[in-house]
Amino acid sequence: MQRSPKFQIRQTKRMVCLFCALIGVLAWSVQSLEAQQKANRLEPRFVSRGEPDPAEGREIMSTFRRLGLPGDYFLEFNLEVLPRRGERSVVNGRMWGSRNKTGPVSRIDLAPTEDTPPTHLITQNGPESEAWRYLAGEDAKVEQLGQQAIMDDLAGTGLRIFELQMPFIHWSDYVFEGVTRIRGRSVHAFLMYPPEDFASAHPEVAAVRLHLDVKFHALMQAVVLGDGEVPLRKLTVLDLKKLGDQWIVKSIDVRDEVTRDKVKFEVTGAALDLDLSPQLYSPAELLVPLASPEAVTRF
Numbered sequence: 001m002q003r004s005p006k007f008q009i010r011q012t013k014r015m016v017c018l019f020c021a022l023i024g025v026l027a028w029s030v031q032s033l034e035a036q037q038k039a040n041r042l043e044p045r046f047v048s049r050g051e052p053d054p055a056e057g058r059e060i061m062s063t064f065r066r067l068g069l070p071g072d073y074f075l076e077f078n079l080e081v082l083p084r085r086g087e088r089s090v091v092n093g094r095m096w097g098s099r100n101k102t103g104p105v106s107r108i109d110l111a112p113t114e115d116t117p118p119t120h121l122i123t124q125n126g127p128e129s130e131a132w133r134y135l136a137g138e139d140a141k142v143e144q145l146g147q148q149a150i151m152d153d154l155a156g157t158g159l160r161i162f163e164l165q166m167p168f169i170h171w172s173d174y175v176f177e178g179v180t181r182i183r184g185r186s187v188h189a190f191l192m193y194p195p196e197d198f199a200s201a202h203p204e205v206a207a208v209r210l211h212l213d214v215k216f217h218a219l220m221q222a223v224v225l226g227d228g229e230v231p232l233r234k235l236t237v238l239d240l241k242k243l244g245d246q247w248i249v250k251s252i253d254v255r256d257e258v259t260r261d262k263v264k265f266e267v268t269g270a271a272l273d274l275d276l277s278p279q280l281y282s283p284a285e286l287l288v289p290l291a292s293p294e295a296v297t298r299f
Contacts, residue, residue, distance in 0.1 A: 041193065041206075042191065042193075042206050042207045042225060042229055044175040044177050044191045045177055045189075045191075046177050046178055047177050047178040047179065047180040047189055048177075048178030048179050048180075052176045052177065052178040052179075053176075054175075054176055056176065057174075057175075057176020057188075057190065058176075060176070060188050060212065060217070061174070061176075061190065063217050064169075064212050064217045064218075064219075065103075065169065065170065067217055067218065068099055068104060069097070069246060069248070069272060070246075070273070071272065071273045071274060071275070072096070072097065072098045072273075072274040072275060072276040073096075073097050073098075073248075073270065073271065073272050073273075073274060074094070074095070074096050074097075074270065074271040074274060074292065074293050074296065075094065075095040075097070075248075075267050075269070075270050076092075076093075076094055076267070076268050076269035076270070076292070076296065076298070077092075077093050077094070077095065077265055077266060077267045077268060078090050078091070078092055078093070078264075078265075078266050078268055079091040079092075079093060079110075079154075079155075079157045079159055079263055079264070079265060080263065080264040080266060081156075081157050081158060081263050082261070082262040082263065082264065083158070083261045083262075084259060084260040084261050084262075089113070091110055091111060091113060091155055091156075091157050092110075092111040093108060093109060093110045093111065094108070094109045094290075094292060095107065095108050095109075096276060096280060096281075096290070098276055098278070098280075098281065100124075100278065100281070102124055102125075102126040102127075102128060103124065103125045103126020103127070103129075103170065104124075104125040104126070105122070105123070105124050105125070105281045106121075106122070106123050106125075106164070106165075106281075107120070107121065107122050107280060107281055107285075107286075107290070108120070108121040108122075108123070108164060109121075109290070110154060110155045110157075112136075113155060113156065115156055116155045116156050117135055117136040117137045118135075118136045119133065119134075119135060119136075119154060119155050120133070120134040120135075120136075120286045121133050121134075121154075121161065121164070121286075122281055122282075122283055122285075122286060123161065123164060123165040124281075125165055125166065125167060125169065125170060126170055127170050127172065129165060129167040129170065130144065130145075131144070131145040131149075131150060131161055131165060132144050132145065132283040132286060133145055133149075133161075133286075134286035134287065140287075142283050142284065142286050142287065144283070145161065146201070147197050147198050147200075147201035147202070148201045148202075149161070150162045150165070150167070150198075150201075151202060157263050158254070158256065158261050158262075158263045159254055159263045159265070160233075163233070163235055163254050166222070166235075167198075168192045168194070168208040168210070168222065169192075169210070169219075171192045171193060171194060171195060171208075172195070173192070173193040173195070174190050174191060174192045174193060175190065175191045175193075176188070176189075176190055177189040177190060177191055177209075179214060180211075182211045182220055182221055183220070185213055185214070185215075185220065186213075186214040186215070187211040187212055187213055187214060187220055187221075188211070188212045188214060189209065189210070189211055190209070190210040190212070191207050191208075191209050192207060192208045192209070192210060193207050194206075194207070194208075204226055204227075204232070205224055205225070205226065205232070206225050206226055206227055206229075207225045208222055208223065208224050208225065209222070209223045209225060210222050216247075218237070218240075218247075219237060220236070220237050221234065221235065221236050221237065222234070222235040223235075230257075231257040232256075232257055232258060233254065233255070233256055233257060234253075234254070234255045234257055235252060235253070235254050236252065236253045236254075236255070237249055237251075237252050238250070238251040238252060238253055239251045241267065241270075241299065243270055243272055243297060244272065246272055248267065248270055248272075249267065250266070250267050251264060251265065251266040251267065252264070252265040252266075253265075268298060268299065269296045269297060269298035269299065270296065270297055271293045271295050271296045271297065274293060
């Protein structure tokens with residue numbers, strides 16, 4: 001049965017109205033979600049008199065992001081696992097580090113334990129951070145890690161890839177909160193807001209507050225914050241070590257503020273001013289065992 005032209009026009013109008021209504025609902029949903037995200041956004045705590053100069057904050061952050069050892073380096077380290085309840089344990093590790101056009105890049109090898117196989121990681125930091133992991137065993141393979149896996153526990157230590165890679169250093173959305181004091185030293189405080197992909201994967205993380213040493217522009221502390229500014233994880237630089245003319249991090253505490261478990265990252269040996277092949281940081285190279293450099297200063 002053939003419909004009349006007037007009937008077809010009415011049907012077309014109904015479809016157009018239905019489509020417009022659907023678009024309106026979708027637009028309202030997006031606006032509602034954006035409004036909810038803004039409502040949940042942590043407010044900065046300005047610690048200086050008056051609101052700090054954002055331009056000054058951008059310059060401080062830019063200087064901090066450019067810092068790093070001049071040349072390639074190698075570290076030997078221990079992860080001392082200190083649970084609130086349970087026995088202390090130690091996992092040995094090695095790290096090769098450099099900087100490419102994207103940003104800092106590292107390869108990390110963790111020795112096996114009774115319960116876990118060897119773990120090998122490559123972490124690429126910078127505005128576009130990435131990470132790859134290789135777990136030895138029957139189903140061994142190299143896998144690129146998404147935002148969800150970046151919070152995975154490493155070899156049962158309680159340490160996370162997130163804390164080794166520290167992508168929050170390069171999050172583009174941040175507020176300079178001014179100058180305060182941490183552990184007796186003056187620090188610049190920044191509130192770093194996660195990008196959309198990370199926030200979607202980890203809605204429990206509202207922001208990370210960074211404290212940078214005023215004199216040396218080095219990281220002193222990073223606190224992962226949840227809703228209501230509740231501390232979730234805290235990374236604290238405890239000691240530095242001078243090798244020749246260079247200062248390196250000697251020890252870092254990472255504490256779970258919810259469980260009170262802690263893991264201590266302690267450097268036990270280092271070799272600086274190396275000339276390592278960029279190929280070492282290719283994901284395929286995770287399948288290839290690496291030897292430590294010959295000239296390692298142990299302490």
